[in-house]
Amino acid sequence: MLTIILYFFIAIVVVQLSYYLGVFSKFSFAKTQNITTKRIPISVIVCAKNEAENAIKYIPLLIEQDYPDFEIVLIDDASSDETLEIFELFESQYPNLIRLVKVKNNEAFWGNKKYALTLGIKAAKKEYLLFTDADCYPTSKNWITAMSSQFTMNKTIVLGYGAYDRIEKSFLNKIIRFETLLTAIQYFSWAKVGYPYMGVGRNLAYKKEEFFNVNGFISHIQVRSGDDDLFINQAANSNNTTIAYSPESFTYSKPKEKYKDWFIQKRRHVATANYYKTFDKIQLGVFYCSQLLFFILAIILLSFQFQWIIVLSLFLVRYIAAWLVVGFSAGKLKENDLKFWFPIVEIVLIFTQINIFITNIFSKPVHWK
Known part of the structure; x- marks a missing residue:
């Protein structure tokens, strides 16, 4: 035996x-990635539900991005806090930069982020879409530049890295960040060998036509999660997908501080993977x-x-x-x-x-x- x-x-x-x-x-062991500024029109899309505190902190960092041609599409998904009021304030201050989408609860798509995102994508005026979450922030003013620099005529989907803040002397934080690192190693590597299978909504970009080519989220609209990884699993292939991993392309967000909260978050991610190819x-x-x-x-x-x-x-x-x-x-x-x-x-x-x-x-x- x-x-x-x-x-x-x-x-x-x-x-x-x-x-x-x-x-x-x-x-x-891939080479260092080069960044060249391109004048690709970008719509930065942020979907938020009850994110008033984060919106105040992080939307200004998007507004300050150093990029020649972009807009910010803010989607309020029927928030019950002051998120909508904060978004309206930003819209009034930057009317030429910010586009606001107000989502009301729809009985057929109650609490479904994909419904809200679909409305935001349709409202976007730019040809290329760059996604992040309301509780995320870019590492520099060159985030849009770094992500958009990887677009080419053929590469119309760009997978980025969404990291978590470091908390000193926290073992849970190391577990969370290591899991995020290992996941990134996997989806970056499989994309490089021609089998992209997922991306993270905290840092993801694609051409608008890729969304409509697969009829958006319709094939998995009944799955409450997966607006990022299920979409990429369906739409990405060896010809249209690339990765962005220069430090300027990263986004960061605050990690869970309690094991129970992180465990619940990971349960959602694992459940969504059941719908992969x-x-x-x-x-x-x-x-x-x-x-x-x-x-x-x-x-x-x-x-x-x-x-x-x-x-x-x-x-x-x-x-x-x-x-x-x-x-x-x-x-x-x-x-x-x-x-x-x-x-x-x-x-x-x-x-x-x-x-x-x-x-x-x-x-x-x-x-x-």
């Missing part, structure tokens, strides 16, 4: 190395299962000291390869502190994901506010 487990362990190590060295390394669900499932089995089988074999030299050698080879890939990626995405926590955070995250999968089986997660 231990011999069979050993062979299985070897196969799992090969799978893990295939992911890290065969796929994820495509992003980790079959290939994407398989490759994600194989990766996470191989992560879990790698540790379980290694522990079993080492506890019995069965061929421990071989097992330990394979264990170290996989760890070094993964650490190098994660480390170089962390450097690109300005998450350098996370690479030192990689061995610990990875294990915690794996078992957290198992908990999420099991919880989602027995109850449905809560979605848009």
Whole structure:
């Protein structure tokens, strides 16, 4: 039996190395990205529901963007706080820059962010759309420039990086940021090898025609989440998709500070992945299962000291390869502190994901506010 487990362990190590060295390394060891200002007309779209506090802080950072041709489309999705009043104030101050879309609750699309976004997209006057959330802020005045610089005649979808603020001396913050880093490594790398499967609405851009080519969100309108990843899963391909990863292209947002809140957020993300294309669900499932089995089988074999030299050698080879890939990626995405926590955070995250999968089986997660 231990011999069979050993062979299985070897196969799992090969799978893990295939992911890290065969796929994820495509992003980790990619060249530095160049930024050139383009005069592509951009509509920055922000959909908000009860985000008054964040709107006051972050909308001015969008207004201050240094870009020759852009507008800001603010969508108030039937907020019950002062979000609409704040948006109206910005509109009155910058009538030539800001376009306001007021969404009233629709019985057929009650509380559905996709309905609100669709109205905002239709109201946008520019040809290219750049999305972020009301609780996000760009890293510099060159955010629009950095994201739009990756558009070409063929590349009409740009996947960006939506990071989270660092909270010192918070282990939960390291878990959240590492999970965000690992997710970015995955969707950036798969996009580079020609199989884009998701993006994040905190930092995402595409040409308006891509939205209408797939009839917008209609194929998954019944799914409350997925205005970003499900849309990209449907619309993106090897020909029309590229990535933006220069530091000026990043956005940041405040992370959850309680494990319970983050756990609920991740439950929504995992539930949405069930609607991905079959290939994407398989490759994600194989990766996470191989992560879990790698540790379980290694522990079993080492506890019995069965061929421990071989097992330990394979264990170290996989760890070094993964650490190098994660480390170089962390450097690109300005998450350098996370690479030192990689061995610990990875294990915690794996078992957290198992908990999420099991919880989602027995109850449905809560979605848009």
